[in-house]
Amino acid sequence: MKYETQKVALPFFMVAMALFALQIVFGLLAAAVYVWPNFMAEAMPFNIMRVSHTNLLIVWLLLGFMGSTYYLMPEEAEREIHSPTIAYIQLAIFAFAGAAALVGYQFGIHEGREFLEQPFWVKVLITISFLMFLFNTSMTLAKGRRTAINMVLMLGLWLAAVFWLFAFYNPSNLAVDKLYWWWVVHLWVEGVWELIMASLLGYLLIKMTGVDREVIEKWLYVIVGLALFSGLLGTGHHYYWIGAPSYWQPIGSIFSTLEVLPFFAMVVFAFTMFWKGSRNHPNKAAMLWALGCPTMAFFGAGVWGFMHTLHWVNYYSHGTQVTAAHGHLAFYGAYVMLLLGIISFAMPQLRRVQPYNQVINMWGFWIMTGAMAFMTFTLTFAGVVQTHLQRVLGMNFMEVQDQLVLFYGMRLGAGIAVAIGACLLLYAFFGPVREQVPAGGTQLTAGPGRA
């Protein structure tokens, strides 16, 4: 850690990880209801569990993006953060807003559009906090060195803030409501968040492989170009069945097929840089996450997205467990793994120690990633059966759900395994420091002639 103010990132990561743990708890509760339908039916209806699960994810990912930005910006801009005080205040506001929303949900205080359920005043606090964050980091950048990494990152964050404003627009026409709802939801996760993802990944690769910045930054522009060229019109795959014109069917099918490309490019990018690299970075765990993230994102967002994105397929699969399968692996691969990688990379430096607890961290990686893959498979099987019974044969929804209990049971099991992996990982991050370097280690040593 070259710059003192990089330590601002630590409390962001701590709050983010606490919310991550809670997200998994609510996920387990919801998964249990799928298996035992009367589970907690009086105490906490399913919709409260689900809104808590999804909102915690969004809030902790945003906190993770903020912490990551504070961590890398001094190194990239070559100057200290503009104001650590602003950073701590905006963290407090954001954490308060998130906590207030979560507690409010348990008492039925919420709005009612999916993922945007936060009460109005919580949305306002989130906006204020995010603008303070953008001001703080942009001021740091404005006076410092500009690199492709920090420029693309800040562009992604600013655009995320701009599109967030559509959360305040709720037309009374449901079709129009949905049209612009996707301007937040899709343009975030399949648009500007990919800018954030690619730049953070680029940062990790520069630091850990030692490949020339010029090469990595050129790749970065190509990847984010592919992301937006495909992802903007790719929004069309959400406009098939909501009362929009039929031209979205060819446009959405073609461009959302192309959405696979940036994810594939990220896999090639990460592995190519890894093999080209000459630096033998001691943080093997962070390197593992940096390679695992684009790989799982490619499968979760790319392959599983493509699986049901063509309109004549989506006509049957839309809004089934296939969507749930895709959603889980896409978020895990693209954004959860990315942030866990950044945290794995940053924590030793924030705690001013050598890379530590790496074997536990890697156990966490494999258990969580394996379990998320298994969860995705079970939900995919559930979704295919559901699609056939309900959408082809026309069987009643509840009867179909009764046929899927086996898959839901396996999903709950996968969820428990995710929780175990997450516990190991949190212990590796925050527990007592024991230096562990994987025995041998050459299998994760970068560079030709080293493997």
Next chain:
Amino acid sequence: MADGLTKSAARNIFYGGSLFFFLLFAALTAHSHWYMVNKSTDKEGLTESVVQGKHIWEKNMCINCHSIMGEGAYFAPELGNVWERYGGHQNPEAARAGLAAWIRAQPLGAQGRRQMPAYDFSDEEMNALIDFLEWTDSIDDQDWPPTPAG
């Protein structure tokens, strides 16, 4: 990676191309907005009561169990076409009575069946909610879903 491509060329392609695709997307969205308001949804039918029904739908966060036009939680049945499923196209009065009775009967308390909570709607609220579901069913949505099961 092609050696002919320089970093600044890649950057310019990114900014220029993204702007182009954004403007195209924004233009198509504007047209879709116009199309939805004037063509695919029932403009005259979008009454105060339908708007109130949408508000009730949101206030009770129905979306985090049910789906509507395929979007939502997939935990409980699709409601974008529930009006059709209750026979509203043939017998609107019976469909209205049936939907209201079903909602009022919750929770069923049946073991082994997913529970819908009780909602204490006034008659006016119940009518508004059903008006909203009826209006939603009338949206021209490229014949989705494929079967009345939703």
